[in-house]
Amino acid sequence: MKRRAFLGYAVAGTAASLLPLATADAAIQQGGQRYLRPPGAPKEDEFLDHCIRCGLCGQACPNRAIKFFGMENGTASLDTPYITPREQACILCMKCGDVCPTGAIPKIPRTAEDVMAKVDMGQARVDETLCLSYQGKTCGVCYRACPLQDIALRVGMLEQPHVSEACVGCGLCERSCIQIPQAIRIIPHHS
Amino acid sequence: MSSPDSKPFFLWRHLNKLRWLSLSIVFLMLILIPFLHLYQTYIAAHAYDLLYPSEKVIYDSMETLTAPFISDPENDLDLLKGTTWSGRLFGLDLSDPLALAGQIAASGKLLWPFVLTALIPIGLTLLLGRFFCGWICPASFLYELNTTLGAWLRNIGLHTGQRRMSRKFKYLVLFVGLLLSPLLGSVAVAAIYPPAIVGREIYYAIALGGFGVGAVFFAATLLFDLLVARRGFCRYLCPGGALYSLLGKFRLLRIQRVVEDCNDCAKCNAVCEFGLDPLRDGFGMECNNCTACIAVCPTDALVFKVTPKDQPDRGPGHLGRQYRRAHNENAEDEHEP
Numbered sequence: 001m002k003r004r005a006f007l008g009y010a011v012a013g014t015a016a017s018l019l020p021l022a023t024a025d026a027a028i029q030q031g032g033q034r035y036l037r038p039p040g041a042p043k044e045d046e047f048l049d050h051c052i053r054c055g056l057c058g059q060a061c062p063n064r065a066i067k068f069f070g071m072e073n074g075t076a077s078l079d080t081p082y083i084t085p086r087e088q089a090c091i092l093c094m095k096c097g098d099v100c101p102t103g104a105i106p107k108i109p110r111t112a113e114d115v116m117a118k119v120d121m122g123q124a125r126v127d128e129t130l131c132l133s134y135q136g137k138t139c140g141v142c143y144r145a146c147p148l149q150d151i152a153l154r155v156g157m158l159e160q161p162h163v164s165e166a167c168v169g170c171g172l173c174e175r176s177c178i179q180i181p182q183a184i185r186i187i188p189h190h191s
Numbered sequence: 192m193s194s195p196d197s198k199p200f201f202l203w204r205h206l207n208k209l210r211w212l213s214l215s216i217v218f219l220m221l222i223l224i225p226f227l228h229l230y231q232t233y234i235a236a237h238a239y240d241l242l243y244p245s246e247k248v249i250y251d252s253m254e255t256l257t258a259p260f261i262s263d264p265e266n267d268l269d270l271l272k273g274t275t276w277s278g279r280l281f282g283l284d285l286s287d288p289l290a291l292a293g294q295i296a297a298s299g300k301l302l303w304p305f306v307l308t309a310l311i312p313i314g315l316t317l318l319l320g321r322f323f324c325g326w327i328c329p330a331s332f333l334y335e336l337n338t339t340l341g342a343w344l345r346n347i348g349l350h351t352g353q354r355r356m357s358r359k360f361k362y363l364v365l366f367v368g369l370l371l372s373p374l375l376g377s378v379a380v381a382a383i384y385p386p387a388i389v390g391r392e393i394y395y396a397i398a399l400g401g402f403g404v405g406a407v408f409f410a411a412t413l414l415f416d417l418l419v420a421r422r423g424f425c426r427y428l429c430p431g432g433a434l435y436s437l438l439g440k441f442r443l444l445r446i447q448r449v450v451e452d453c454n455d456c457a458k459c460n461a462v463c464e465f466g467l468d469p470l471r472d473g474f475g476m477e478c479n480n481c482t483a484c485i486a487v488c489p490t491d492a493l494v495f496k497v498t499p500k501d502q503p504d505r506g507p508g509h510l511g512r513q514y515r516r517a518h519n520e521n522a523e524d525e526h527e528p
Contacts, residue, residue, distance in 0.1 A: 045376055049298040052290045053381040054277035055391050058398070059228045060269060062235035068395065070404045076377040078404060079391060099269065101277045101286050102294055102305045 033073060035082040036169060037190045038066055038096045039119040040106045044191040050104035053079040057096035057105055065090050081105075083121070085171020085186050090121065092147055092170050112148065115168060122169030122186040124153065126161050130183035133160040142173035142184050203494075207486035210325060214332040217275065221329055221390050225397035226253055227268050234265045274390025275327060276381070277308070284308040287323075287387070288316060288438065289431040293380040297372035313438065320439030324425060324432055325464075325481030329393075330385030330409070334425060335464065337416050344417075352419040355466065356427045358477060365433035380430045385409060422464045432477070440476040441499045446485065448472050452492035453508025459484035459493060469493060472504045 038057050041047045058066040058081055065088040069077045083090055092115055097105045108118045124142075132139040133155075140159030146152055152167040161173070161184060169186045177184050202209070230253035233242060242250060254264070261267035272279040277286040284307075291309040295301060316323065324331055341351040368380040381387050388405035395403045412424040425432055448459075448469060459469035462483045467473055469484045485493045490510060507513040 046298075048377045049373070050294065050302070052277060052286075052294050052378050053387070053391070054273060054286075054290070055394055056273045056277060056279070059224065059272050059394060062232055062265065064232050064398070067399060068391075068403065075382075076375055078377075078382055080377075095269070099272055099279065101284055101290075101308050102302050 034185075034188060035073070035084055036090070036121040036171060036186060036188050038081050038083065038105045039090055039092060039094065039115070039121055039168070039170070040097050040108045041104060041121075041190065042106075047104055047190070048076050048080065050102050051080050052102055052104075054101060055079070055081075056099040056101065057081045060095040060099040062093060062095065063091045064088055066096060083171065085174040086182060087175075089171035089175035091172070092119070092168070112151075116148065116151070116166055119168040119170075120189050121171070122188040122190075123165075123167045124163045124169065124171075124173050124184050125187050126163060126184045128183075130179050130181065131161070132179060132183070133158050139178065141176050141178055145172045145176035147172060204486055204491070206482040210481055213326050214329075214335075217327050218329050218332045220271075221274060221393050222397065224271060224273070225394045227257070227271065228394075228398055230254065230257075231265055231268050274387065274394070275323075275329060276384070276387035276390055278390075283311075285311060287384075287431065288313050289380055289384060289434050290378070290387075292369060292434060293372055293378040296369040297376065297378045299373065316435050316438040316442075318442060319444050319480060320442035321432060321435040321477060321479035322439075323435055323479075324429075325479035328386045328431075329389045331425065333389065333413070334385075334416060334422060337413050338421060338464065341417050341421060351417055352415075352421065352423070354420040354423070356420060356423070358426060358466075360427045361429055361433040362437075364428050365430040368430045383408065384431050385412060385424065385429065386431065422466070426465055426477075435479075436476045442476075443497050443499055444480060445496055445498055445501060446474060446478060446480060446482070446493055447496045447498075447502055448505070448508075449492045449494055450505040451509045452490045453510060454490050454492070455508045455511030455513060456489060458487040458489065462487045472502055474501050 037044075037047055042050070055068065058068060065083045066081045067084065069080050069082055071078060073082075081096070092110070094108050094110045094115070097107045100106075106118065108114050126134075128134040136158065138158050140155055140161075142161050143149065143153050143155045143159060147170060148166060148168065152164055153173060154162045154164065156162060163184075169189065171186045173184045174182050174186055226249055229246075229249055233239070233246060233250050239247070239250065257264055257268065270279060270282040275287060277284075277290055279285075286305065286308040288309050291306060291313075294305065312323070344351055364383075365380070368383065371379045382405070388409050392402050392406045392409065395401065396406075412428075416423050420427065446469070453470075455470065457470050460467075463469060464481065464483060465477055465479065467475065467478055480495075492508065492510075507517075509515075509518075
């Protein structure tokens with residue numbers, strides 16, 4: 001019995017000593033990878049303590065844009081949903097918010113006004129040294145991919161893209177960019 | 192010989208098979224749901240001709256399976272989503288009480304729509320006790336198969352773990368898990384709760400192309416059960432089991448021993464997955480009403496009763512040798528004077 005009691009204390013002690021390590025680990029690793037949270041998600045702290053890691057948002061996503069973290073973004077992010085727009089971007093269907101049981105992803109009606117008012121995954125930024133249109137070769141692919149054409153993304157001469165404040169950060173422009181590496185990318189707003 | 196309430200309805204002794212049916216259905220649903228999701232994504236992509244042959248197999252089989260029931264698969268199939276941790280069962284949102292406890296601990300807030308989804312499971316747990324563990328939990332399904340594997344291994348002469356520990360340890364795990372949640376800023380129990388892990392990992396494996404971190408943890412618990420203690424994780428470590436045991440402390444539906452019919456054979460104690468002591472009326476709050484003991488009892492001495500309390504130990508069974516010997520001695524004492 002004594003040995004068992006000792007083992008119990010040993011396990012509890014180890015867990016207690018690992019605790020600050022785990023929290024520090026999470027703090028350090030945040031921001032190591034560029035990712036988006038699903039549309040409408042609040043700031044990172046609030047999102048992490050609301051999300052119960054049920055995976056329903058991923059199961060609802062018709063575009064299979066929502067993937068789940070392993071340990072690469074810290075222990076606090078384990079099994080939480082994220083979007084890498086270059087791989088698969090959000091089509092703003094708002095189904096993830098519909099199924100989210102806790103409201104970590106809020107329910108947002110699928111109208112342009114509501115989406116623009118409540119979704120802020122990030123904002124697109126154009127790298128003019130990479131963008132073909134800024135190099136004199138008319139492209140305009142990002143503009144055609146944008147679901148908020150002429151509101152979030154306008155084009156000027158030679159289809160040069162100009163991002164406005166209305167951009168919600170869905171990432172469809174980054175997904176569609178024909179340059180490698182992409183000339184337009186989403187700067188996340190989650191933290 | 193037997194009292195009237197030990198003659199229940201005819202399927203009595205087959206409840207354990209019914210339980211296995213329930214476990215299997217839940218597990219198969221957890222496999223089916225990711226495939227249904229893939230089917231939905233293929234429909235949403237409007238590109239049947241561009242699918243790989245293997246994807247076409249999924250598309251065709253899911254179409255055959257669901258076509259009789261729904262007209263608009265892309266949206267109608269949203270009514271069946273998720274896992275036992277939190278999910279949508281034919282339009283009814285249900286969540287695990289531990290998910291609610293963990294979420295409240297992590298955020299310090301009551302999110303009412305979410306609280307409502309956990310009410311039905313909480314109510315059922317108050318009435319039926321830890322029934323989730325025996326009748327629904329997809330990890331239980333694998334753990335019980337693991338127990339069977341352990342029995343086979345013993346049959347061929349290998350050693351498996353039969354260590355006993357303190358059952359109270361899982362309450363510590365629950366307590367520490369909930370305590371850590373606000374410090375970590377995340378629902379810590381979600382990462383160590385096997386049914387949540389199993390549901391997630393099946394989805395990851397089918398829809399996202401591979402197992403995640405949780406699969407490693409779950410494999411470790413399987414090894415723990417096999418090498419250290421039989422059903423060790425559920426008995427001694429599971430935070431969900433701890434929560435249900437607490438909720439089900441005053442459950443109304445209980446298995447009880449009819450002492451008049453018991454012959455002290457102790458098969459119930461041998462078969463009990465949670466290491467309880469039905470032979471001495473030791474059910475307690477951790478009995479999950481799994482009915483395995485009912486199925487093996489040769490004299491039908493274990494029955495369901497509707498009562499909020501266990502009966503105290505009623506001594507050796509009246510059909511057993513110990514009771515008969517004592518009883519005969521008494522009879523002789525009465526005759527002698």
